[in-house]
Structures are given as structure tokens and as C-alpha cells.
Amino acid sequence: MAIAYRQQIDDDTEFALWKIEEEADELYKQLQLDDTEKAYTKQLSKSKRYLHWLGTRVLLRKMLKTEEYIDCKVDTHGKPYLVTLPYHISLSHSFDYAAVMISKSGPVGIDIEQIKQKVERIADKFLRPDEMAFISEKNKIEQLYVCWCAKEAIYKCNGQKEVSFADNIFLKPFHFEGHGNVDARLLKGEKNIDYQVNYLQYNDYMIGYVKE
Structure with a gap:
């Protein structure tokens, strides 16, 4: 499967989606991994998480246009970074899609989620009453996913643990469309x-992405 969607944000920032239709072995063969990564993938083997891990790494290779080994590590806060290449990166996945965002000029964050009704049941866990007040009934589920993806993208961009979606990330009112933007603030x-x-609705998925 080739890249399903790609968008240039500015001169050195872009994100892309990869629809994971391959078997794990096919994705694995496209990667170069060190011993630590090989051991890690064995722990994930035969799980959806394994396909997601492989999918994000294959997509990263495609976006960086390299056949060389990519030394991609995760810091103590869980934020992925490239050891030897001058890019900030963010990775996400949901069901059949992997998403990767890269930039040379600043931290980035991306989140992709499949749109499901269940988000309504947990909305008060990540939104405050003033944020719930601007959610419209017309596109309620989609707008809730925009809020979730926006906060998750900021969380990833910031790259620090112990940030509360409800208590530290604040969204300003917005009207939902198929794509648009949301003004937000991180206070901690x-x-x-x-x-x-x-944000962008792509089929039955919602994507939120941000550059600091």
C-alpha cells in the first residue's frame, strides 16, 4: 500500500497517512532494525499494536525518503525522536491507519482517531463545562473528536507527562466543518x-495536527 494521504503544512513540515493493508511480515521486511527494536517487536508480535508500530515506522521511512537505518528512540516522557536526523516527529495510529508528522523547524504533534459514538460517554473526562457548552448537537460526535484530537496533538507536541486534558489544555469555541482549526492554550x-x-475529517477518521 502506498501513502493514502499527504499534506504539506509549510516548507519543512508535513504529515501523511498510511492505510495498513499489509501483513506484518511484509511491513517488517521494509525496515532496518537494531537488536533492541527486534526484541521489542517480538514482544508485540501477532497484535494490532505490532502492525501499528511497523506501519508508523514504514511511513516514516517513506516520508524521509531513505533506505538507511533510522535511529528512532523514545524519551523518558514517551515522545519519539530521531537521534541522527534533523527532524521533529510525531506518530499516531488508529485501527487501519498510521499517521506521521515531521518538521525541521519545530516540535509537532498529530493524532488520528476512528470516529465512534463512544466518545460521548467520556467527553466530560477531557472537556470542561465551558468547552462542552460550545459543542453543537448537529455534529456532536465529530466535534467531540476534534476536541480530543486537538488536545492529544498538543500533548504530543509539548512532549511532557502529567498534562491533564481537562485541567491544562484549553480550547476556544469553534464551529465544526470537515476541516478547520481550533485555537488552544496549554497552561501548566x-x-x-x-x-x-x-483538524481534518478523513473518511470515518478524525485527524488533529499542530506545530509549535
Whole structure:
């Protein structure tokens, strides 16, 4: 399967989606892995998580246009980074899709989620009452997913643990469309950062992406 969707954000920032239709062995053969990564993949073998891990790494290779080994590590906060290449990266996955965002000029965050009704049951866990107040009944589920993806994208972009979606990430009111942006702010300790998060509905998936 080739890249399913690709979008250039600015001169050195883009994201792409990969629809995972391959078997795990086919994806594995497209990668170069060190011993630690090989051992890690054995722990994931035969799970959906394994396909997701492989899918994001194959997509990363395609976007960086390299056949060389990519040293992709994860820091103590769980944020992935490239050891030897000058890119900020963010990885996400949901069901049949992997998503990767890269940039040379600043931290990025991306989240992809399959749109399901169940998000309504947990909305009060990640939205405050003032945020719930601007959710419209017309596109309620889609708008809730925009909110979730926006907060998740900011969380990944910031790259620090112990950030509460409800208590530290604040969204301004917006009207849902098939694509658009949401103004947001991260407030935690001395951090006070404004973000403009973009979102896109792609078939039955919602994508939120941001660059600091």
C-alpha cells in the first residue's frame, strides 16, 4: 500500500497517512532494525499494536525518503525522536491507519482517531463545562473528536507527562466543518503556550495536527 494521504503544512513540515493493508511480515521486511527494536517487536508480535508500530515506522521511512537505518528512540516522557536526523516527529495510529508528522523547524504533534459514538460517554473526562457548552448537537460526535484530537496533538507536541486534558489544555469555541482549526492554550506551571490546531475529517477518521 502506498501513502493514502499527504499534506504539506509549510516548507519543512508535513504529515501523511498510511492505510495498513499489509501483513506484518511484509511491513517488517521494509525496515532496518537494531537488536533492541527486534526484541521489542517480538514482544508485540501477532497484535494490532505490532502492525501499528511497523506501519508508523514504514511511513516514516517513506516520508524521509531513505533506505538507511533510522535511529528512532523514545524519551523518558514517551515522545519519539530521531537521534541522527534533523527532524521533529510525531506518530499516531488508529485501527487501519498510521499517521506521521515531521518538521525541521519545530516540535509537532498529530493524532488520528476512528470516529465512534463512544466518545460521548467520556467527553466530560477531557472537556470542561465551558468547552462542552460550545459543542453543537448537529455534529456532536465529530466535534467531540476534534476536541480530543486537538488536545492529544498538543500533548504530543509539548512532549511532557502529567498534562491533564481537562485541567491544562484549553480550547476556544469553534464551529465544526470537515476541516478547520481550533485555537488552544496549554497552561501548566510556568508554561503558557498558545497553539492553533488544525483538524481534518478523513473518511470515518478524525485527524488533529499542530506545530509549535
